[in-house]
Amino acid sequence: MAAFFAAARQGRKDDAELGTGVWRRAHDRFRRGLDRYHQILEGIEDDDVYNELVVVADQLGGLLPRVRAVCVSAQSSSPSTGLDIPGALLQVHRALSRAGNTAATTAEAAAMTRLDGDRWGVASAGLDNVRRRARLVLDDVEEAEHALSGNP
Numbered sequence: 001m002a003a004f005f006a007a008a009r010q011g012r013k014d015d016a017e018l019g020t021g022v023w024r025r026a027h028d029r030f031r032r033g034l035d036r037y038h039q040i041l042e043g044i045e046d047d048d049v050y051n052e053l054v055v056v057a058d059q060l061g062g063l064l065p066r067v068r069a070v071c072v073s074a075q076s077s078s079p080s081t082g083l084d085i086p087g088a089l090l091q092v093h094r095a096l097s098r099a100g101n102t103a104a105t106t107a108e109a110a111a112m113t114r115l116d117g118d119r120w121g122v123a124s125a126g127l128d129n130v131r132r133r134a135r136l137v138l139d140d141v142e143e144a145e146h147a148l149s150g151n152p
Contacts, residue, residue: 021080023071026096030067033103034060040110052127053110056134060103063141070096070144091147099140106133 018024037057044050070092078086085093113126 017072017075018068019075019080021075021082022085022093023075023080026093026100027068027071029100030096030103031064033100033107034064036104036107037110040107040114044114049113049127053113053130056106056110056130060106060134060137063099063137066141066145067096067099070141070148073148089148092144095140095144095147099137099144102133102137102140106130106137109133 014024014027018027034057037060041050041053041057044053074080074086074089074092078089080086109126109130113130
């Protein structure tokens with residue numbers, strides 16, 4: 001029961017800080033990508049693959065506060081309650097959307113690595129793919145931060 005009330009409080013806090021429009025959606029999309037990635041970690045039997053994927057999970061998880069900060073700042077400067085993207089922050093939204101989508105594809109790459117490692121015992125190429133995709137997520141978050149601050 002306490003978890004229900006905690007979730008309700010968090011929802012109200014999110015509404016206050018992120019609004020109900022595009023900035024909330026961008027934040028939630030990124031968080032869902034992280035959740036998917038963490039779900040993939042469950043059930044990995046190969047300790048080496050698991051350990052490598054956890055390092056990436058930690059790196060991706062460390063980006064969530066940064067994504068939230070960008071979204072909170074964007075909501076503060078260009079409030080959104082619908083699906084219209086404020087024109088002044090189009091690049092910010094574009095970078096955040098890419099970050100969320102790339103986080104989800106990073107989870108897919110981790111799933112494929114898990115399957116390939118379980119099936120063939122070869123996960124090295126898959127791990128490289130996961131790391132490369134995670135780097136793209138970081139690049140997208142940095143791009144959103146730079147676009148928000150007015151730096152190209």
